[in-house]
Amino acid sequence: MSYRAPVADIAFALKYGAGMNEALSQGLYGDLGPGDLDAVLGEAGRFATDVIAPLNVVGDRHGTPLKDGHIVMPPGWKEAYTAWAAAGWNGLASPTAWGGQGLPRALNAACVEMWNAAAMSFGLGPVLTMAGIDALALHGNDDLKKTYLPKLVSGEWMGTMQLTEPQAGSDVGALRTRAERNADGTYRLFGQKIFITYGEHDLTDNIIHFVLARLPDAPPGTKGISLFLVPKFLLNADGTPGQRNDVHVHSIEHKMGIHASPTCTMVYGDKGGAVGYLIGKKHAGMACMFTMMNEARLMVGLQGVAIAERATQQALQYARDRKQGRGSGASGTASVAIIEHPDVRRMLLTMRALTQGARAICYATAVALDRSHLSKDADDRKAATDRAALLTPIAKAFSTDIGIDVASLGIQVHGGMGFIEETGAAQHYRDARIAAIYEGTNGIQAIDLVTRKLPLNGGETVKTFIAELREIAHNVRGANNPAFGATASCLGDAIDSLENATAWLTAHLNNETTSALAGATPYLRLFANAAGGCMLANEALAAIKLGDDAASTDHIATARFFAENIAVQNRGLEAIVVEAADSVTTAPLPGDVV
């Protein structure tokens, strides 16, 4: 079965879970109103459902064969991309000055979820273009911006992010691609990049590469990296693509999933050097790259939400249709739909709760990003910047981890049919796996959370956030609604664990760094369990306030399931972070140098 964009769920999560309604009423988004959100989400949902979703299977089967230096995208993809860009979706949140629509990033985030749920390989390309737009708009000079931004914002040209080299993966500072300055102020680039997403394709008539490289006088490590814009085709005087630049795809990877996203090895300078233009100051490329990476990390988190949503929809459909076995409460011999079996219900409820919890975290991150850009109050902007920084690694890692778990449960619900490729459940499982790796592995995210985000503002950023979670748990208790079951106490305990683990990590980070790092991954999950659980409970409280009985019942049930079955796991996670570091740091492994 195909994907139907869950527009109502998404709108609810944006408005009530992530606080967009509040932001709208505060005027953060100018004269934009809730109805505008609904209109845009509705249109996006239709496009994702009708145009993009049918491309998913085609893309998986066709892949992106490389022939004579050209990559052939799957049938229908160029037409869909062109229509998508023409409808203005690429520049939804881009500055109006460059032809964008200047709409909220959070709204764009919701749309990015839908594009990726419809077809992750399709949704991935524009994520990189959007990241490039951000870096160029923030760090590029006027000339570069005028020349390239309009085409990137319109989506007529796509962008790429080029960091990785064989010896420089998570450790970007180890890269060796070099740039030499020409007399005219341009540069020539030489080197090789690997794992370059959408490095070559035929969707657009130019491709703008954002490339990290090293100047001859660069200091070692990350402090010696500069960012360059390298177009596939150099531009004619009238701005149209002209001479082919000296950057070429050398080969593509045969991957387990996202078959329709070409992953390229790119070669620079085989014929004298690829012409590039410096973005920002020299040796300041990492700052530019972080601009790209931070939002790209949120976008990858949304891919996790997206694949989880799609897998959940498909499993629900299958579980309603497939008849097998007798119900535990039923008499007689007639088969019941497997959705009636408690064990299958547990799987489906887990899928739904994890998906919606991850969505809530991602959207909250996106609203914080909006606030960091748009708030008129400097303190508010600073607080929002830090909030976004705190939540970004959680949004990325938790969402992509649960994307894998949910896709795996989706297969399980299908039984044997889930392992057969034609059913489609297997593709989600294969596709989902990459999102925990790229844009900084989830281990890197956890380390970022512990070492860079917990210390923000001397720990005040995380403290303030935890206090907000406490308030939600308090409000659940105050609602005094028996349908919540043990939600309030489970969330309270989960927040206690978050507080204890945070205190322990903060106390150990500087002097026992290795012990703190040993608990980084379980800590990130613990954090997400508390945050996701509280955000879903907050959505349930909002639904009650709205007086919508059907919505309340659903939201309360999801929040309760999350609290009692997922947040409750923080009991064990706290013990792992706080008490088990030695079991990691002292254990020998084969091949250790003693």
Place this chain on the structure above:
Amino acid sequence: MSYRAPVADIAFALKYGAGMNEALSQGLYGDLGPGDLDAVLGEAGRFATDVIAPLNVVGDRHGTPLKDGHIVMPPGWKEAYTAWAAAGWNGLASPTAWGGQGLPRALNAACVEMWNAAAMSFGLGPVLTMAGIDALALHGNDDLKKTYLPKLVSGEWMGTMQLTEPQAGSDVGALRTRAERNADGTYRLFGQKIFITYGEHDLTDNIIHFVLARLPDAPPGTKGISLFLVPKFLLNADGTPGQRNDVHVHSIEHKMGIHASPTCTMVYGDKGGAVGYLIGKKHAGMACMFTMMNEARLMVGLQGVAIAERATQQALQYARDRKQGRGSGASGTASVAIIEHPDVRRMLLTMRALTQGARAICYATAVALDRSHLSKDADDRKAATDRAALLTPIAKAFSTDIGIDVASLGIQVHGGMGFIEETGAAQHYRDARIAAIYEGTNGIQAIDLVTRKLPLNGGETVKTFIAELREIAHNVRGANNPAFGATASCLGDAIDSLENATAWLTAHLNNETTSALAGATPYLRLFANAAGGCMLANEALAAIKLGDDAASTDHIATARFFAENIAVQNRGLEAIVVEAADSVTTAPLPGDVV
């Protein structure tokens, strides 16, 4: 990298974790000695490492194309299978009366792990042959046994298990394949079977199908099912394959993994009926099938262990070779192997602990099976039968669940390289996924554990087992070895949780079945966490007793890691089983009939 059979680890787990040494000294295995075990394991390890392991990638890429009704196995597979059978591996634990070696089932289980780790698609075929041998030896008449068992035991012919039909998956009782009696006492079979593993291939010159079908006078449901032996080729008077029988492969599935295991749709009776022979009594097929299924379930559990072992080896190797980033304690700018990073160590230690914990549970199940067959004491046989029955669903479900988790961690350790097919980590992840589904989904296993195994002997079977776990935790405390860290208390708590959850389920099983079933899956995991943790601790205690310092250090570290990081999760799991049933049973799902 390829697989190296971990013969020493396996021998240790068999002897000290699963209690084979004790059984040997008790004379359970006649005059077999520990040296015999080592010799067989060593030979098996060489064969698995040298001959089978290289087939794994070939099989994944080649698959098993169906051409004109014939399946072409991958290059080298027939030669390897022939050599494997000729070396006597197929009949290792089969009765000597039929040409087998009559060696312990537990020893065979260890070998099955190695065959499957070397190439899961290769190891899978013989699992079905062995299951068929068991059913035929136990339930077949003398004539059938004489005719077919020698060839099945030698591996000259392979067997298949044929239960599933489109409407009859987990619910075997819904099958429709029909058998009609001929005047000569044989039967003609008509119908269709799906998902038939190794239903057709070119490894052997005959294939013996074990087929569930329904006689015309059969009562509905599982009580009306009979088991038939249906050879691909009917036999000539001299016992050689003769006329082609009316059973044919109709199509094969395009699966996500185990590409070299042909998964067939089989059609019976297109040309007048496939000739079959009744095994056991009519309408008593389920009992015969359970004979096949129970041991097959353990074998599938071993596939989980196998893929986890292989993924762990590969990840360890990669983590030792790959240099990236600076160590958290190191100074300077030189890159370190990623195995030095605490977060990577956590992944590798998790992989190792889960693999060894699952192995311990599977081997303990196998030794119980041996005892159930071989003990001279009837009470001991009965207790062992029940012990094996109790542990089988845990061995199957936990091991295959962690097989997936460990394979996924294996990809994560590889970073981007893990997602590239040529690295091999992705194949493990794809292959591993099926084992949680076939031979009874893991949900079915959990339900079996709660509804059929907990009540065994009025609950005495599980109580006795828990008491043994308590004793191990007690002995760990008594060892008073600081290297154990908090192992004793973590295991004690984990057993408390097991006891509490068991009591709750037992109390609710009859009158609130739905609530009990809602917690079946988390309960199975909780059970496995306590059991696996204690068994690893028991191995560590044995290593200490042996006075082998290096082995003690390793085993203690693994047991401690398991206890402090995995068994400790029982805190949350107990709450889920005991307190969260309502969150499952009362939650609405889209499409529910209100």
